[in-house]
Amino acid sequence: MTRTRFAPSPTGYLHVGGIRTALFAWLVARQNNGEFILRFEDTDKKREVAGSAEHLIESLRTIGLDYDEGPDIGGPYAPYKQSERLEIYQKWAKGLIDSGRAYADPYSSEEVQEFRQEAINSKKPFLYRNHRPTDPLEWDGKTPLRFKSDPKAYTWHDEVMGKLSTGPEVIDDFILIKSDGYPTYNFAHIVDDHEMQITHIIRGQEFLASIPNYLNLYEALEITLPTMATMPHIMADQGNRKLSKRDGAKDVLDYVREGYLPEALFSFIATLGWNDGTTQEIFTKQELVDKFSLDRVQKSGARFDEQRLKWANGSLIRQMDINDLYEKTKDFWPESSKQHDDNYKLKVLSSIQERLKYFAEIPDLVSFYFEEPKINQELISTNKQLKKLTNQELTEILEAAQSKLNNSTFSIEDLNQELNDLLTETNQKPAVLFSLIRIATTWAPSSPKLDEYLNTIGKETALSRIVEAMNYLNNNTIDTPT
């Protein structure tokens, strides 16, 4: 039975780097018909952030990473919050004391800090065990409990990194239980993973340097080693750092709030550092469950390219059924759209579907369907074709358009007919005539196809906007940059 876990500490939100670790662990569990467990590592009460636990749960749910056991749903190995498992760590700590593999730390934190400073000054790595007391006192639970390490070289296998090895110099006496009674991550996660029967530990690269210490502790605890997999970091869009909140890494829920599809996020995050060896770029969840494998995960870090996420999201939006899409965009329509019915909005949506990258763009893309556009003469003065014409000429074209369209039934077929007739009658190039009508009725740099658009807003609105534009052109001078 495969059992994987995601074990965040509730100290904030979840960004794309964090959720990828969860996603890969989830994939490993699901593709083996195994179980995926959520566990909160809340052993540092100082760093805990209120509401963070709920936020992490919501993030997992939103992206679609369902878990079989967890703090909110329980399970056979409950509780799933480390702060509620203190007696378990005490029990294991006791075992280590009894076997002579743990001892009370006699130094004050100031004294340890001095040792550390010495090491820094002499440009050497800090090793606590160089100061290991020869005759430690009995541990009373009020000082830190340290692991008595047994320094040796290790070679081990990592599912992603392959063969890894280190020398004895990296092994040290780390703290098992802090003076406040809570265990450290280093100790607690090993105990919990064992108690909870976790088979695969999937975690970020920042733990790589600590793994030899864990190996040493596994031996002392006489616990068999689970499979280890180390994920490379996701790098920030700019700079050469791992993605972090400091660098403005966005909460994954922010992406959902901006109208990115969970499916797009899922596929994008999964393919950041993994691919199946074919040219497929976007995967469904099920495809990933079928095809994912840890040994095809990239060893080097990958940069988070939001541009590519936009492309993937837009690509999925284009493939969606319009009614389905409409359902998902409900929260993104502008206030002014409220007075229009679903049918009208459905038509609007279908005309912008092909250019929509994420839902938060909707208000900007559709405003002229719902409100009177604000006249922006730059659209004419910077237009390659239109800037060559005088206001008089522009007005004449609009006048012709107005009277022509006045006779139209405004069905798409008839609009096309009338517009084409207008083309021959006015003897204008499409680039002039259609651009002008488009601008006069939208005052936007881009808009959907003209026939569809006019049909949707209807005759009355279209004609009044054309008249409005004519009035404007009559009363204003368009600056023509030379």
Added chain:
RNA sequence: GGCCUCAUCGUCUAACGGUUAGGACGCCAGGUUUUCAUCCUGGUAAUAGGGGUUCGAUUCCCCUUGAGGUCACCA
């Protein structure tokens, strides 16, 4: 500074030791008889450097360089 890890187009990446080093995003150009977008077509651009091993290295080994991580009573 010690230790560990990594290294293919700007970015994400493909390539049993044998390919004109492939695909995708982005960008540029052209087409789809209006803009934007979509969709086609084409273009741009990479094996960090140096040594080996080999008939032949992107691929295996070594050195250099560069990048990242780590050296907490944080995870």
